[in-house]
Amino acid sequence: MKHNRKDGKSVKKYYKYQQIHRVVDGVKKKRCRRCSKWKAESMYYKRRRNKDGLYVWCKECANKATNKSRKQRLLAARKQEGI
Ligand SMILES: [Zn+2]
Numbered sequence: 001m002k003h004n005r006k007d008g009k010s011v012k013k014y015y016k017y018q019q020i021h022r023v024v025d026g027v028k029k030k031r032c033r034r035c036s037k038w039k040a041e042s043m044y045y046k047r048r049r050n051k052d053g054l055y056v057w058c059k060e061c062a063n064k065a066t067n068k069s070r071k072q073r074l075l076a077a078r079k080q081e082g083i
Contacts, residue, residue, distance in 0.1 A: 034061035
């Protein structure tokens with residue numbers, strides 16, 4: 001077996017399904033990639049493109065992220081309009 005690892009830090013981390021999905025007391029839970037908290041699947045927005053049909057971030061994190069980008073977009077638009 002060949003093992004050519006230099007430092008291992010540059011390797012991108014991919015989570016396996018089992019690592020971010022869990023069933024606790026009959027409730028399907030998923031780990032948010034942003035805040036690393038375990039939350040019920042209902043706490044995630046749906047995204048058909050993803051393997052499990054859910055966002056990798058919980059609603060809370062997704063909202064924070066979109067609010068931020070919306071603000072930035074608004075600011076950028078304002079600048080363009082010269083207000
Ligand atoms: Zn989160």
